Amino acid sequence: MSDLAPARFTTAEVPARPPLVTATDLEIRLPRGPVLLPRTTARIHPGRITALMGASGSGKTTLLRALIGHLPPGAAVTGTLEVLGRTPHLLPARELRLLRRTEIAYVGQDPGSALNPRMTARRLVAELAADPGEETVLGLLAECRLPLGTGIADRRPTALSGGQQRRLALARALARAPKVLLLDEPTAGLDAPVREEIARLLRHLSATRDLAVLLATHDAHLAGICADHTVRLTPEAASRALPAARTAPAPRSAPGRAAAPGQPEAPRGEGLTAEKVDASFGSGRGRRSALSGVDFAAAPGSATAVIGPSGSGKTTLLRVLAGLHPVHTGHLALDGSPLAARVQRRTREQQRRIQLVPQNPLAALNPRHPVGRQLARPLRLHTTLPRTALPERVAELLAQVGLPAAYADRYPGELSGGQRQRVSLARALATGPEVLLCDEVTSALDTDTALGIMDLLGRLRREHRMTLVLVSHDHALLARCTDTAHLLEAGLLTASGPTARLLPA
Missing domain, CATH: 3.40.50.300 (P-loop containing nucleotide triphosphate hydrolases)
Known part of the structure; x- marks a missing residue:
């Protein structure tokens, strides 16, 4: 029509x-x-x-x-x-x-x-x-x-x-x-x-x-x-409705971390932090600064927005926190303990605890492997589930993000952009992460599906004190879903504070 x-x-x-x-x-x-x-x-x-x-x-x-x-x-x-x-x-x-x-x-x-x-x-x-x-x-x-x-x-x-x-x-x-x-x-x-x-x-x-x-x-x-x-x-089957009851398994948090209602106030040193981070692209004479002296903090259970114009360094900051972009100078820490700048040098437990949902899921999903296999891999690496239980858990992960269990047999190239985005999110949630870095995770979704995804993440945050770090140009979404914000401009941190104060009216 x-x-x-x-x-x-x-x-x-x-x-x-x-x-x-x-x-x-x-x-x-x-x-x-x-x-x-x-x-x-x-x-x-x-x-x-x-x-x-x-x-x-x-x-x-x-x-x-x-x-x-x-x-x-x-x-x-x-x-x-x-x-x-x-x-x-x-x-x-x-x-x-x-x-x-x-x-x-x-x-x-x-x-x-x-x-x-x-x-x-x-x-x-x-x-x-x-x-x-x-x-x-x-x-x-x-x-x-x-x-x-x-x-x-x-x-x-x-x-x-x-x-x-x-x-x-x-x-x-x-x-x-x-x-x-x-x-x-x-x-x-x-x-x-x-x-x-x-x-x-x-x-x-x-x-x-x-x-x-x-x-x-x-x-x-x-x-x-x-x-x-x-x-x-209009799709013939309404496969995008997100279930309200299912949640991911509780993240395996450190002892003593009880969920607290409202805005979390973490003891000094808790959460994910970065100090005086410098990062760049290229090398030698072609080197170009991407981040310069950036400080960052996200307390356990918080929802933090990273905002700024296109090209300001938001994606680079998330990749630095995930250990996927080299750091020239600066320090990263998780709950006060040093965090290696490169993900390969982090412990298996640190890798499990911090997960990134990238902006371009097609580049992050293996085109040769079906969705079910790609969701099962983090389950095999980071959980003790027996192999016989993996298909059921894969189906639960797909259901969480509003996709039918039959999508486990599809390849990334057979999915729409929004469906790939949801598969990428499901894969990140498979490990039961404590910190979820989300780079434009709703940019390819219609409004209803995007709100359903954010409701799911908000529920995980409340129930398991999972930390959310969100990059998005959807200011209405950030105002609804985050407490604090960091403003980047040309690779510099220019302001930090309550989201409502930093976002333009």
């Missing part, structure tokens, strides 16, 4: 030209399995932007992938689909590669995972450009609003913020001069000013390049100000 909504960025309405993409009663399902895309009809026109909306798991990513002929093996397709006069999933391999290379471009939900970490931004764009010359490459980077004056063209993806990675991936897609541009959650994990900039950029690109743009999003504000039309998908 299509629901047409006027866009605030659009100019005077003009008659639509023939569509470049047509889907009529298109349905995709797995053999003897669930429906991946419910029956959908849509028309995508040149020079216009169409927003694809719906709950997590409703089929948005599946539809985008169908347009580039990338479907799970054996998927059954009914209805009709035409992209530039061709049916992608029926094309011979050579013709499909040509279509993807020259006429249709796709930017996935986790763009960083598709960027070669060994190549600079300019090389990544030149790799796909018909004209790989300096002027063309820099022009594409500038067109996608990347600040060339900062030397960004010579940085690698790991030295870019999430928003910069998205714009770099967009520049790569535009280097092919496509006729159709597909975007999966292009504003997920970005702050409000960057989201507005992305909206303006997409309007500019659709008009100046005569692009047919289809974007999947949970961002109703983006769709309202940017899209000419909205197509809404």
Whole structure:
């Protein structure tokens, strides 16, 4: 079903030209399995932007992938689909590669995972450009609003913020001069000013390049100000409702840690702390500071927000606390005991106690292993459950995050972005952690599912005194779910205090 909504960025309405993409009663399902895309009809026109909306798991990513002929093996397709006069999933391999290379471009939900970490931004764009010359490459980077004056063209993806990675991936897609541009959650994990900039950029690109743009999003504000039309998908089965009763096993806390109602007040030295942390990207003359003299503290049972604009160092701070980003100077501690900067040098118990849910779960999940195997691994490493009990515990973990037990047999590539995000959270909860570091864990989820996930985390916090550290650009969510906040700007800690005081009104 299509629901047409006027866009605030659009100019005077003009008659639509023939569509470049047509889907009529298109349905995709797995053999003897669930429906991946419910029956959908849509028309995508040149020079216009169409927003694809719906709950997590409703089929948005599946539809985008169908347009580039990338479907799970054996998927059954009914209805009709035409992209530039061709049916992608029926094309011979050579013709499909040509279509993807020259006429249709796709930017996935986790763009960083598709960027070669060994190549600079300019090389990544030149790799796909018909004209790989300096002027063309820099022009594409500038067109996608990347600040060339900062030397960004010579940085690698790991030295870019999430928003910069998205714009770099967009520049790569535009280097092919496509006729159709597909975007999966292009504003997920970005702050409000960057989201507005992305909206303006997409309007500019659709008009100046005569692009047919289809974007999947949970961002109703983006769709309202940017899209000419909205197509809404509704899942056939409501698998996203989160159960209210199930909880994770109680974390194995140190003796004497009883849960206390209200704001936790930890004795001196308790909790996760960092002092005068310096961290950087690169080395030698290409070294760039990411964090400078940052102090951090999260008491047991607290909920702490890390806020700041895109590129301010929020993700780097979480990765430092998890032991996944090298520290140049500074000290980390857990309950007053020194905590090694590198996760490999931490004890097994310290590794269990501190878990990270990353912003890009696709990069963190093994594409070769089914979900059940990936959830069972931390159970084998950090619990004493017998092997015969693992399937039941895996099913319980999936249920906690609102996924059916049957998803244990799926691979990450068969899941939507929101479903991968929930699997990543379930894997982190498997160890019964005492500190959970969450990097934009609701950015790919619809509002109801996001609130359900946060209610689950809040319940674990209250019942087991689990510490939450949340990075999010959703200030309403942080105001609802956290007590204190740390404000980062350009790698510097500029303020700490109650969330209500630090978040803008």
